[in-house]
Amino acid sequence: MSRKALEPPRLLLAAASLTHGARMPRPRMIEIAERYREPESLAVTLSKALDAGAEGVLAVPAPALDAALVELGRRVPIYAVLPDPTPSGRYDLQPTRLDPLEGTPGAAGFGTRLRLAWTRATRPWAFAQRDFGLLVRLALEARASIIPRRALHGVVVAAGVTDLALAGGQHHFFEKLTRWIRGRFRARAAFETMNLGLLLARLREWDVRPDFVVGPVNPRGLMMKPSRDETLDEISRSAVPVVATQLRARGLCTLDEGARFAFEHGVLGLAPDLAEMDDVGAELARIRGWRDSKVPPRLEGERRA
Amino acid sequence: MDVAGAVAGSRGLEATRAAGESPRPLRPVRVAIVGLGRAGLAHATLLAAMPDCEVVALVDRRGEARARLHGLGYRARDFARVARMLEAVKPDAAIVCGPQHERAALATEVLAAGVAALVEHPFGVTLEQAEAVARAGEGKTLAGGCALAFEPIFRRAHELLAAGVLGPIRQARSSMYVTRVFDARHPALLEPGPVAGGVLAQVACDLLFLLVWYLGMPAEVRATSQRIYGGLEDEMHAMMKLTSGVEVGFDCSWSVPGYPQPATVIELEGENGKLLISDDGIEAELEQPRGGLAAGHSRLASAELPHPAAFDWGGEAMYLMDAAFLAWATGGPAPPNRGAFAIEVHRVMDALYRAAASGEPQTVAS
DSSP states (O other): OOTGGGOOOSBOEEOGGGGTOSOOOHHHHHHHHHHTSSHHHHHHHHHHHHHTTOOOEEEOOOHHHHHHHHHHTSOOOEEEEESOOOOOSTTOOOTTOOOTTTTOOTTOOHHHHHHHHHHHHHSOHHHHTTOHHHHHHHHHHHHHTTSOTTTEEEEEEOHHHHHHHHHTTOHHHHHHHHHHHHHHHSSEEEEEOSOHHHHHHHHHHHTOOOSEEEEEOOTTOTTOSSOHHHHHHHHHHOSSOEEEEOTTTTTTSOHHHHHHHHHHTTOOEEOOBGGGOSSHHHHHHHHHHHHTSOOOGGGOSGGGO | OOHHHHHHHHTTTSOOOOTTOOOOOSSOEEEEEEOOSHHHHHHHHHHHTSTTEEEEEEEOSOHHHHHHHHHTTOOSEEESOHHHHHHHHOOSEEEEOOOHHHHHHHHHHHHHTTOEEEEOSSSSSSHHHHHHHHHHTTTSOEEEOOGGGGSHHHHHHHHHHHTTSSOSEEEEEEEEEOBOOOSTTSGGGOOSSOOSOSHIIIIIHHHHHHHHHHHOOEEEEEEEEEOSSSSSOSEEEEEEEETTSOEEEEEEESBOTTOSSOEEEEEEEETTEEEEEESSEEEEEESSOBTTBOSEEEEEEGGGSOOOOSOOSSOSHHHHHHHHHHHHHTTOOOOTTBHHHHHHHHHHHHHHHHHHHHSSOEEOOO
C-alpha cells in the first residue's frame, strides 16, 4: 500500500451514538436510537454522508451498522474503533477482569482462529497477562478480521484502551501497535483518546507517529484534556494529524462553529457524530469545502508524499 | 437532619474551590492502591495523570492482578499483603478498593498505620464492619467512595440547594437506572465472597449519598426489593421520611433496558418552586429569583459547567474525587465524602435492606 493511500481522512461520519459511546444528553441518545431503529434509515443516512463528501464511517462495528451496510449494498470505508471495551466507568461491575479478549467474536474466519490459536500457543497466558499490547493485538485481530478487508481503511484503537496505555506511560505499546496495524491490516493505524492534549504531548516526546489520532476539539474546550489551552498548543505543535470529534460540545455550539474552530487551530480532519447533525447530508456538504483547506505545514512531508 | 441542617453541617468543611479549578494535592504525595480489580485499575489510571501524585505501591493477594497492573506499565512495588506494604513503603495515602468481604479489614489496617484512606463504598459487607472502619477513621483522614458527588452538575445542585433556591422542601423523588444485569452469571452476582447487596449497595449508593447530602438524614424508611437474576436485589423501591416529615421517593434498578449509561434523576419540590436534577443538567421552575437563578423556567446544561479534571477515563468525576481526597490528605479542606458523612449513608442503606427484608418501616441508626 502506498503512502498516499495511508493519508489520514479529512471528513468522517462518526457513529459512536449508535453504540452509546458518544457523550450526549439522554434525550438525544433516545432520539438517535429511535431514528436509526430500522437499518434502512441508517443506510440512507450513510449514503447521504458519502455523497456529501464523507470518506468513511468512524464507528465501533455493531449489528446496527452491519445491517445498514448490508442494506446499502455499497462499499463504505470503515474506520473501526476497536476493541470495543466494556464501559470503563465506575459502574462497570467486573472487578477482577481486564481482558480485551473477553467476548471475542466466535464468527471469525478459520484463518483468524488459527492465528489466534498460534499466538496463544506460543505465548503462555501467564506471560500474556503481563503484556497489555499483546492482549490488545489479539483482540484487534479477532474483531477487525470480521470486517471485509477492502472496507477496512483504518483501525482506531478505542479511547478506553488508548488512555489506559497512556496513563501507564507505555510508549512501546503505541509504537508496536502502530507498526502492527499497518502491517497486519494494510490500513491506517490511529488512536482515539479522551485526553488529546496529553496523548499528543507523549507521542511527540516518544517520537511515535500513528497515522492520526481522534479526540474532542471544540470552542468551549469541553472534554479537551488536560485543558483547552494545553490541547490547542499540542495540536499546533504535533506532527501527528488530528481528527476532531465532539465538535458541538454537547450542543453548546453549532457544527459550523466547531468545524471552523478546529481547522483554525490546526486540526486536519473532522468526524462529527450522527447525533451532532439533524440533516447529515446537508451539514456535511456545508463543511466539505473546509476539508480541502490547506494542510498545515507541519503535517506536510514524507508521510504525505 | 433537614436541608438546612445538612447544609449547615457541611459548611466550612467541604473543599471550596474556585469555579473551574480542579482540587489537587497541596504537596507531593505517595499513594498505595489496595485492591487491583476494576476500581483499583481506574484509580491507578487517574492517579498516574495527577500532578504531585506518585503511586508507590500496588497491593493485591492475587498475583494475576498485580501482573496485569505491571503489564499496563505501572512500575510501583507490589505486595500481596497490606502489612508488608505499610512497613516497606510507608505511603501518605491509600485507596482501598479490595473485595467487599476483605475491605473493612484492609481499611482498618491502613488507618491504624496512620495512613489517609479513601475506601470505596461500601466500607464492608455489614453495617458493623462499616462502623468499625468509621471508628478507625475517627480523627483521621478517611473518605468514602462516591464519585457522583463530584460530577460538576450534582455539585452545582448542592450549591443551589445550599443557597436556598427552593426554600423548605415539600417532597422529593429520585431514581437511578442502568442496563447491566440480565443474567445470573453476571460478574456482579459472582463475587468471590459475601457482599453488602445488589443494585443498592453497588450502584445506587451514589444516589443515596446525594439525597442525604442534599436533604439530610431520613428518620424512617420503607422499602421493597426484587430479585430477578440471582441472590441479590436487582431493583428496589423505597420511601424515606425525613425528620421534617417530608417523604423522599427512591427507585433503582440495574436490570432495566434502555440505560447503557447510568441515569440519575432527582426531582425536588419546595416552597419556592421545583428543581429537576439529572446527569444532563438542572431545570428550575421558581416563584422568586434565588441563588442566581431567575424566576420562571431556567435550565443549566451539564456541559455549561467547568469540567476541570486533568484526565478523563470513563468521565472525570472519579479523578475529581481522588484529587479532592489527596488535597485533604495533604492539608486541604475536607471533601463532602469524608468518612463521618459516608457512614451515615451506610446507615440509611442498612435501614433500607432491613425494611425490604421485613416488609416493615425501619428507623435509621444514628
